Amino acid sequence: MSFFAIFCALLIEQARPLKDANFLHTQVRSALSWAVRQLDTGQVSHVRLTWLVVVLLPALIAALVHWALLYWLGWVATVVWNVVILYLTLGFRQFSHHFTDIRDALDAGDEDAARALLAQWMHMDASDLPRSEIVRQVIAHSVLNAHRCVFGVFAWYSLLSGIGLGPAGAVVYRMAEYFSALAKRPVSPRALLLSPALRDYVADWWSRVDWIPARLTAMGFAFVGSFEDAIDRWRKFEAARPGDNDGIVLAATAGALHIGLTELDLQNAAPMPRLGHLPAVVGLVWRTVVMWMVVLALLSLARLLG
Numbered sequence: 001m002s003f004f005a006i007f008c009a010l011l012i013e014q015a016r017p018l019k020d021a022n023f024l025h026t027q028v029r030s031a032l033s034w035a036v037r038q039l040d041t042g043q044v045s046h047v048r049l050t051w052l053v054v055v056l057l058p059a060l061i062a063a064l065v066h067w068a069l070l071y072w073l074g075w076v077a078t079v080v081w082n083v084v085i086l087y088l089t090l091g092f093r094q095f096s097h098h099f100t101d102i103r104d105a106l107d108a109g110d111e112d113a114a115r116a117l118l119a120q121w122m123h124m125d126a127s128d129l130p131r132s133e134i135v136r137q138v139i140a141h142s143v144l145n146a147h148r149c150v151f152g153v154f155a156w157y158s159l160l161s162g163i164g165l166g167p168a169g170a171v172v173y174r175m176a177e178y179f180s181a182l183a184k185r186p187v188s189p190r191a192l193l194l195s196p197a198l199r200d201y202v203a204d205w206w207s208r209v210d211w212i213p214a215r216l217t218a219m220g221f222a223f224v225g226s227f228e229d230a231i232d233r234w235r236k237f238e239a240a241r242p243g244d245n246d247g248i249v250l251a252a253t254a255g256a257l258h259i260g261l262t263e264l265d266l267q268n269a270a271p272m273p274r275l276g277h278l279p280a281v282v283g284l285v286w287r288t289v290v291m292w293m294v295v296l297a298l299l300s301l302a303r304l305l306g
Contacts, residue, residue, distance in 0.1 A: 003293065004300075006086055006154065008083045017093030018087075018094065032182065040198050042195035051205060056172065063168035065167075066167050092146070092285075095145035106135070115127060121141070144249060144250070147217045150285075152210060156213065173209060176202075214245035217249050221253050223291060224256070224288050234248055260272055
């Protein structure tokens with residue numbers, strides 16, 4: 001079921017991608033803001049309750065619907081529900097248009113437009129970035145978004161599908177990621193105010209939730225890229241900065257493509273990425289998707305035959 005649901009969700013997402021300002025995401029943001037305003041007092045018990053309500057409650061609802069459909073309507077309705085959940089939680093098109101627009105601007109030689117697009121995408125000041133740094137930032141952010149929007153969801157959904165909690169796994173990962181991104185936003189009059197205790201708690205749990213997916217993504221990039229260099233960069237980065245999940249993904253990507261992405265790479269004089277590496281990144285990501293889909297297909301076939 002997991003292979004078929006992921007395959008259908010990816011096909012639908014390629015044909016009919018969700019818009020950035022869609023109704024569901026707006027409702028999720030509103031519900032999260034309401035929960036934080038109502039529950040976050042800074043006390044440890046309230047901080048834990050806030051995280052449970054924001055992350056685990058939606059996952060529990062997704063799992064209950066999954067089981068109810070399986071019991072009352074059968075596996076066809078259950079597969080449809082899984083496809084819906086995956087369609088809402090994963091997808092390349094949630095970030096790929098940013099990558100494409102910046103790549104096209106660089107291809108046309110319009111570095112000012114590329115800087116403006118990068119600044120708009122990442123909410124950062126890119127006005128003084130040289131061309132090589134623009135390319136490095138685009139690759140780094142695109143790879144991390146591919147990990148969070150695709151491979152991380154793959155991992156949690158697939159790992160929990162064996163015990164009937166696949167939709168819950170996808171929801172847990174995406175809600176934890178979204179809550180973490182919200183907690184990292186700089187404090188401003190328009191930003192949702194989170195207590196310091198809640199910010200630390202959300203960051204800690206996101207690190208735990210992303211620990212296995214980050215390493216599976218790094219492993220996938222190593223298998224479809226330059227394996228030895230990717231593993232070597234991964235090992236050195238983790239030894240220097242243990243617990244940095246994003247850094248591990250970037251280190252493996254850098255090794256797979258023989259470029260420098262992390263600060264550690266740049267300190268070791270690794271070659272800066274060039275414009276020609278952008279298609280290589282796309283190829284790396286899609287080869288990894290195909291690899292994991294083949295693995296899921298083989299596991300599903302083995303389960304059926306067994």
